[in-house]
Amino acid sequence: MKNIKIGALAIFAMAMVNCKETKKNAAETTDGLNNSVDQIESNVNEMKDDVMGETLTVMMTSKSDSDMNGEITFTQTDGEVDMKAVFTGLEEGSHAIHLHENADCSSDDGKSAGGHWNPTDEPHGKWGAEEGYHKGDIGNFTADADGNATVEFSTDEWCMDCDDENKNIIGRSVIVHKGQDDFTSQPSGDAGSRIGCAGITK
Numbered sequence: 001m002k003n004i005k006i007g008a009l010a011i012f013a014m015a016m017v018n019c020k021e022t023k024k025n026a027a028e029t030t031d032g033l034n035n036s037v038d039q040i041e042s043n044v045n046e047m048k049d050d051v052m053g054e055t056l057t058v059m060m061t062s063k064s065d066s067d068m069n070g071e072i073t074f075t076q077t078d079g080e081v082d083m084k085a086v087f088t089g090l091e092e093g094s095h096a097i098h099l100h101e102n103a104d105c106s107s108d109d110g111k112s113a114g115g116h117w118n119p120t121d122e123p124h125g126k127w128g129a130e131e132g133y134h135k136g137d138i139g140n141f142t143a144d145a146d147g148n149a150t151v152e153f154s155t156d157e158w159c160m161d162c163d164d165e166n167k168n169i170i171g172r173s174v175i176v177h178k179g180q181d182d183f184t185s186q187p188s189g190d191a192g193s194r195i196g197c198a199g200i201t202k
Contacts, residue, residue: 054077060197084152091178095195096139096192101116110194113197117136124187178193178195
């Protein structure tokens, strides 16, 4: 009888050990599955960003007693940044548009945005010029008789929130000028007063 009891206790102890081991394995498997699911979700989000692109929209505010307003959307996809700006309230004709060094539009004349964004210390010029150009030298656009304009620009020399300060446009601003850029006068193209400003911030 004593031997039967000892045998029963041994079987019970083995069953308890097996049960604990099963629970432990199940927990490890669950943790492994959770980690796998988290990794898959992370990979999917990264793939979605690559395919859909990262988008940032900023609003233009009027400066220097102008009536202009606008919306500017930046989209980064596959190492390239596309800019699309839609403006209203402009005087008919040609206007310069540049990126400036600070995302500060607090002053009435827009000068709080600083000078042209020029991280590589180049002379001012037309985008792509062999003689040099600022990373903020976007160029000129034309407003119609109703004061409306759309500007589209695309480059792989910009990025959004990357580690390369020679390319990162976050923390800069978009400035629209009253006149047109002559692409010659230093350091800013003699484009006249700043009539609109939009800080590029997240």
